Amino acid sequence: MERALLGPCWSNALSSLTEMRLIYSADDNDCESNIFSFDIEPNKLFDRILFDPRMDESLQDSYIEAVEKLGCKVDVRRSPLYDPPKGMKFKLG
Numbered sequence: 437m438e439r440a441l442l443g444p445c446w447s448n449a450l451s452s453l454t455e456m457r458l459i460y461s462a463d464d465n466d467c468e469s470n471i472f473s474f475d476i477e478p479n480k481l482f483d484r485i486l487f488d489p490r491m492d493e494s495l496q497d498s499y500i501e502a503v504e505k506l507g508c509k510v511d512v513r514r515s516p517l518y519d520p521p522k523g524m525k526f527k528l529g
Contacts, residue, residue, distance in 0.1 A: 478508040486515035 460472055485503060487496050491514070500512050 478503075478506065479510060482508070482510045484511040484513070486513060489515045489518045 458474065485508070487499065491499075496514060503512055
């Protein structure tokens with residue numbers, strides 16, 4: 437039986453973020469590919485797109501360019517997940 441589930445997913449480390457995941461489940465023999473396409477309106481679905489902060493900058497730039505070419509107008513940038521808190525200071529020496 438084929439099923440699709442769209443719902444909120446949260447983890448403790450990312451409790452300040454809201455994330456939606458689309459999960460598709462079907463018999464492997466029924467699928468010609470492991471890549472599925474869904475028609476969406478990104479400007480209505482997303483309020484921002486954040487990339488993994490460990491991603492190579494040139495790869496991130498390529499993805500941002502591809503997203504913009506698709507007509508997506510939301511804020512697209514690197515995630516601040518690993519950034520130190522604002523105002524944090526270290527005394528050296």
